[in-house]
Amino acid sequence: MIDHAMAAPLKHKYFTPGVWFLTALFGSALLIALVRFIFGLGLVTNLNNGYPWGIWIAIDVASGVALAAGGFTSAFLIHIIHKEKFEALSRPALLTAMLGYTFVVIGLLVDLGRYYNVWHPLLPVMWQGNSALFEVGMCVMTYITVLYIEFIPIVAEEYRNRVNLPILKFLNRPMGRLLAFLDSKMGKFMFIFVILGVVLSFMHQSSLGALMVLVKTKMHPLWWSPVLALEFLLSAIAVGFPMIIVESLAASRSFKMKPEMSILTPFARYVPILLGLYLATRFADLTIREVWHYVDGSLESRFFVAEIFFGGLLPFFMLLSEKIRRSPKWLFIAALLVVLGVVFNRINVYLVAFKPLYVSARYFPTIWEILVTLGFVAGLILVYRFIVIHLPVIHARRDAS
C-alpha cells in the first residue's frame, strides 16, 4: 500500500561506550526486578498503605503510554489523512510505540502484586465495566497486539525468502515463504489495524486520566478535574509528534546521519496547534472550576507552575517560531520540553496531586525504584537500536557520512 523502498537497516556497529552504559543500567534494573520478585515490593520500594502507587505507575506506565502516542498520532497523519510526505517518520514512530507499550507492560508486571494474574481482565466472569482501569487493560492488551501486527511487514520485507536460522534450518524455507506471503498480502488489510490502533489509543489514553477522576477527595484541585480524561487524551495527542521529533534527531545524532530537517520542520508546525489545544483546555478547565487561587506558593502549586510553564507555554511559543523549527538544536530542545512536560504532568497527577489522609511523609522513590525506571528506558533504547540496525525502519540517507 505504501512504498517503504527508502527504509533500510542501518548496518551500524551496535556497541559504543554509551551503549555499554545503557546495558549496565538495563542489567541493574533487571537485577533489582529480580530482588523484587523474590522478596516483594516492600524491600525495594517506598510504597505504603497511603501511597500505593509510585513512579513505576506514574512514569513507567502512565508516562510510558503517553510517550508512545507517536504511534497513533503519526498513523492518523500519515495513513488516515494521507500526509504521505511524512512517511519517513512512520516506521520509527511505530517501532517506538511497539517498544514503548512492551516496556509499559514489563514495568507494570514488576509493579503488580499478583503479576501472574495480569490476564484476568480477559475472563468475562471478572469483567468490571465500571472500572476505568479495566478499560485501560483491555485496550492496552488489544493495542499491543495491533502494534505487533503492524510491525510484521517490516520483518517480512527484510527476511522474506532469506530466513537463516542457526539450528532449526528445516524451518527456513516455510518461514521464508510465510514472510513472503505476509509481505505481499498484509498491505491489503493493514488499514483495519491502523484505524483500530487510533480508536484504541483514544480510548485508553483518555481512560488513564479518567481513572483518577474517582480519586477526587484525595487529589489537589489544580489537577483533579471532571475532564481529566479529555486532558489526558489531548496531552497524549500533543506529545506524539514531539516524541517523534526528539527520537528522530537523537537517532540522527547517534548514527551520525544528517537530521531530517526537510521533514521535521514542516512536521513541527502541527505541534503548537495540538499543544495549544491542550493548554487552552487546561486553562478553560481551571478557570471554569475557579481553582486558580490554589496557585498560592505551596509545593503543589510550584510543581503546577513549572509543569505549565516549562512543559507547556515555553515550548508552545518556541515552536511558533519558524527559526526554531528550522534549527535541529532548538527544535530538539523545544520538542524535549513538551515530552518532559507531559511526563511531569503524569507524575503530578499520579503522585504530587495525590494526598493520602494519614501518611505524613510524602512519597519519594527509592534509588532502586529510580534505577528500575531508568533501566527500562535504557532497555527500550537498546532494543530500538538493535532493531533499526537490523530491520528497515529508518530511511537511509545517502548523504550521510
Add this chain to the structure above:
Amino acid sequence: MQRRDFFKFMGASGALLSGASVLGAEHQSKIDPDNVVGVLTDFTECIGCRECEWACKNAHEMATPPLESYKDKSVFANYRRPDETGFTVVNRFHEKGCTQTDLDVKVQCMHCNDPACVSACIVAALEKQDFGPVTYDAWKCIGCRYCMVACPFEIPAYEYNNALTPIVQKCDMCISRLDVGKIPACVEICPRNALTFGKRSDLIKVAREKIADNPGKYVNHIYGETELGGTSWLFISCEPFDTLNFPKLEQASVVTLPESIQHGIFKYFIPPAMFYGLLGMIMKLTKPDSETADNTNSSSEVHHD
C-alpha cells in the same frame, strides 16, 4: 475490491469490539441502602479496652497476641491505622472537651453504599454484597492497588512484603460469621454499648433517638449517614468528627461521575464503533487520486517482487 474489504472489516471489527460491550452496560444502582446491615459506633460508650482488636484478629485467623496484652495502653501514644495485620484499631484522643478524660475512637472499613474500591477494581475482586459488606476475593486480584488509591477513607492495606501472594487486607464485616447467623466479632466482644449491629435504617433511627434524648451529649451528626452516599458503618460522637481524624466529605458519591463518564464514552460500544467508521471514511475520502485506482495493491506487489 477495496469497498468490499472495507465493509468486511467493519463487520469483523464490530464483532471484536462487542466483546468489550460490558463497558457500555447501564449504570446500575447497586444496593438498596435501606436493606443493608451495619454497625453503629458510639464513641461516648467506648472505654478503649481494645478487645475488639483482639476479637477481629482472632475471627480472621490472623496472628493474635493474647487478650491480656491488649490491656497495654502504651499503643495509644501514636495514632494508628488499620493495616494488613489488623482490620480495626482503637485510637485514644486525649483530653477532649466533651469527656472528663479521653475519647476512644474505633476505625475500620466503612462498607460504603457506593464503594470507590469496588468501582475501581479491574477484575471485580472487591464486591459490594446486597446486604452490606464489601468483600475481597484474593483469587481474582491482580495486585494493582487501584482500590487503595481510590478509597476515600484510606482503608485497604497491602502485604508489601509478601513476594508471591500479597493480599489486599481490610475488614469484611465478618461476612463468614454473618453467613452463619452470628454478628461481627468486634460487636460481639464489646463489653459496653459502643457497638450495635443491625439494619442500617434501624441504626440511623437509634442514633437519632440517642442524639435527641441526650441533649448536649452528642454533636448532631451521624457520620456515615450521608458521607459520599452513605456507609454501612455509622458513628456518633461528642466531638466533631474532623477533630477525630475523620475526613470531611460531601454527600455526593464519588463513583457516580467516573462511572457515568465511563458509560457515556462506551455506551454499548457505539461511540468507539462510530469513531472507527468515521476514521475509515476519512481515510477513504482523503486518499490521493493516484492511489485510489483498484490496482494499488497489485502495484505494490509488483514492487516487492
